[in-house]
Amino acid sequence: MQRNFRVARACAVEAARDFQWREYAPFAWILGVQLLFVLLALNLGTTIGMGTAGAAVRLFTGDPPIHYPTFFLILPNATSWLEVFLYTLPGAVLIPLAIARIRAPMDPELQGPGLKARIRRAVPPTLISGLVNLGLLFAWQWLFNQALVPLLRASFPGFQGNVMIWGISLLGAYALSAVLFYVPIVAIGPGVTLVPALKNGVAEGVKLFKWTLLFVLVFSLPAMPFLLVMQLMVGFISERMRPEMVAVLIAIYSILISLGTYLAYAAAARLHWASQMEEA
Numbered sequence: 001m002q003r004n005f006r007v008a009r010a011c012a013v014e015a016a017r018d019f020q021w022r023e024y025a026p027f028a029w030i031l032g033v034q035l036l037f038v039l040l041a042l043n044l045g046t047t048i049g050m051g052t053a054g055a056a057v058r059l060f061t062g063d064p065p066i067h068y069p070t071f072f073l074i075l076p077n078a079t080s081w082l083e084v085f086l087y088t089l090p091g092a093v094l095i096p097l098a099i100a101r102i103r104a105p106m107d108p109e110l111q112g113p114g115l116k117a118r119i120r121r122a123v124p125p126t127l128i129s130g131l132v133n134l135g136l137l138f139a140w141q142w143l144f145n146q147a148l149v150p151l152l153r154a155s156f157p158g159f160q161g162n163v164m165i166w167g168i169s170l171l172g173a174y175a176l177s178a179v180l181f182y183v184p185i186v187a188i189g190p191g192v193t194l195v196p197a198l199k200n201g202v203a204e205g206v207k208l209f210k211w212t213l214l215f216v217l218v219f220s221l222p223a224m225p226f227l228l229v230m231q232l233m234v235g236f237i238s239e240r241m242r243p244e245m246v247a248v249l250i251a252i253y254s255i256l257i258s259l260g261t262y263l264a265y266a267a268a269a270r271l272h273w274a275s276q277m278e279e280a
Contacts, residue, residue, distance in 0.1 A: 007274055008211040008267075012218065015266035023101040024262045026094035030086045031258040037082055038251050041075055042244060056082070072243035076230045079250050087261075088130040095184045096122035098262065102269050103188060110188075122187035125197035129183035136176045144169055162232055170227075174220070178212040179205040185269050204272060212268055219263040223256035 021028075037056075043049035057071065057078045087095075096119050104110040110118060152165050183201030186192060192200075205212060226249050229237070237245050 004211070008214065008271055011270035011274060012215060012263075012267040014270055015263050018266075019263070020101070023098055023266065024259070026098040026101075027258050027262045029094060030090060031254055033086055033090075034079065034082060034254040034258075035251055037079065038247050038254070041071070041078075042247050044071060053078075070238075072238045072246040073234055075246055076234055076250060079254070083254070083257075084134065088134060089127070092123050092127035092130060093119065095265065096126055096188050099185055099188050099265060099269055102266050103273075106273065107190070109190060118188055118190070121192065121194075122184055122197070124194050125187040125201065126184040128194075128198060129180040129201065133177055133180050137173055140172050140176060141169065144172060159232075163228070166228060166232060170224075171217075174216045175209075175213055178209055178216055181205050181212050181216070181265075181268055182208070182272055185265070185272050204275070208268075208271055208275065211271060212264075215264045215267045215271075216260075219260035219267070220257060221260075223253050223260055226253035226256065 037053055040049045040053035041057075044054050054071075057074055100110045100115055100119060100122075104115075109115070148168070149165055152168075153161050155161070156164050179202060182204035183197060186201040186204060187197035230246065230249050230253060234246055237243065237249075
């Protein structure tokens with residue numbers, strides 16, 4: 001136990017210490033789209049702002065939320081959907097690319113022509129795991145809302161209860177993602193095909209679950225206060241303060257969670273390779 005903790009800690013420290021912009025770049029592309037969306041949302045008075053961010057929000061909510069300042073009440077939900085879309089679909093290509101760049105110093109094939117073939121093989125299992133994770137998150141939220149939320153609201157009324165509900169919901173979502181976290185890491189390996197990538201990726205996620213969940217929690221920690229405020233206090237900010245502050249909070253959260261996601265994958269990838277060497 002203590003030895004495993006030391007290995008996991010060493011992987012996390014090395015991931016943070018050896019931060020490389022080239023490795024992070026695929027996550028930065030996702031972040032760029034998120035920040036562009038926020039910028040467009042701040043410019044609903046322009047044709048391009050209304051035609052992009054405004055149209056995206058209207059697609060899910062109808063016309064009324066488009067008007068100021070109501071728009072900023074719905075903006076966190078809209079950006080959450082955008083985040084899910086970007087990390088699931090474009091992420092099916094960009095996440096394996098980032099992992100390949102992290103692994104490249106130890107795998108010469110990823111520094112040459114073999115890179116494209118490996119990424120092509122990694123895309124289907126990464127996409128499938130992302131869609132499965134999305135389905136599990138919907139199921140978790142439904143079960144949580146039906147079974148636990150009424151009990152928690154009755155036991156802990158007011159803002160304290162809301163924070164507790166938010167925290168448990170978030171922890172459950174992170175726990176589910178930790179189980180599938182290694183699918184793209186395994187999929188980028190040499191000669192790995194679809195079924196082994198899914199099977200071995202989930203097995204690795206179960207085996208290394210507690211350390212992976214720790215990576216996700218620790219590296220997401222700087223973003224959590226901003227997420228909490230966005231999800232529980234957006235009404236207060238929009239009505240009592242400047243509604244545009246919601247967009248600023250979303251931008252800060254997007255930057256921090258992007259960096260945290262990269263670091264969690266970098267640490268998990270190192271832990272996976274350490275586990276492989278230990279078994280060899």
